[in-house]
Amino acid sequence: MASSITDSPISIDDDASSQRSLLGKEQSASFDFVYENGRRYSSSKYSLIPTDETEEERLDLVHHLWGLLLRGELHRARLEGTGERGAEEQPFRVLDLGTGTGLWAMDFGDTYPHTQVTGMDLLEMEHDWVPPNVKFEVADYEEEWEFRHKFDYIHCRNLVGSVKDYAGLAERIYKNLVPGGVVEFQECHITGTYSEDATLHPASTIKQYSKYLAEAGEVLGQPMDVAPNLKSYLEGAGFIDVEVYEGRCPVGIWPRNKPQKELGSVAQEVLQTGVEAYGLAAFTRILGWDSERAKEFCEEVVREFNNRKVHKIYPIFVVTGRKKNETMMPRQAMNAGIVPIGNIGWNPTRNW
């Protein structure tokens, strides 16, 4: 008789507990989670976006997507001081807010070994290996946070849907930067999908999805259509030299140009679970839909994202700003440290 796979004892993967996990400590404390519509959410903030393995995998892919969007760079602000300043005596300090799986923070630390990088998130993470100049802290960026020092550069990526008070967040970032320090937001305008050839109809499921997301954000007081307004939040908090770089991300393999096609194919993959990640809790918890309706609707949206005849594009925003440095004249400040690269700009639209 052929032996069944259950005949022999199942061997244990000794490494299983050391795998990186977004859930970290909370993983063992099941009461710290809320299960909804087959997804797991952190109960500490009861966020709209899940914190389970499916989401971890999506975030890793999102990191890859940003690498393609920024052509292998991790930032658009020009960061002088990342190489020259000694890590010990005068480190260039970086904070990544809402760091998620921490890939950006770890890549940044690897790329600039003379910097000191802190990844901050509501959830503690575990990683197999972390560069020696990178650490992770658990804190809530919507509360006052306090580190022993201020930062030269604060990076925020894909926080839309996880921030209630953008004006307050911009003020806290300002307070936690050194004079002349720089902030950078990298965001997708998740409710702004469009097409350039009218293949995405105003009545399409994707357009309805955007509308419902924006509506849920409004009801909750947690804006989803915030990306185009980041500039005004930064200026409101006192940032100067605020620069906005707009790009576009095709979804699907419809573009002819090879880099665009690659971008589109990764974006399409991200959206297979991204549609649910942003929509499911918003539609059930906030708009009061039943689970079945919300799931079916999300599946329909994914089908439309997979239709290569519909040429969808997501607007992408990178916004940088600098904290005033009262002790420097503008030219000195430009030479001394960190300035947005407004002069060379970033315009994927033009290059593609």
Ligand SMILES: C[S@@+](CC[C@H](N)C(=O)[O-])C[C@H]1O[C@@H](n2cnc3c(N)ncnc32)[C@H](O)[C@@H]1O
């Ligand atoms: C969509 S993920 C983005 C992760 C990462 N920035 C990236 O681009 O891959 C949002 C992250 O923000 C974290 N987050 C949400 N609310 C937070 C808060 N109030 N304070 C700190 N982190 C928060 C979540 O735990 C999640 O890891």
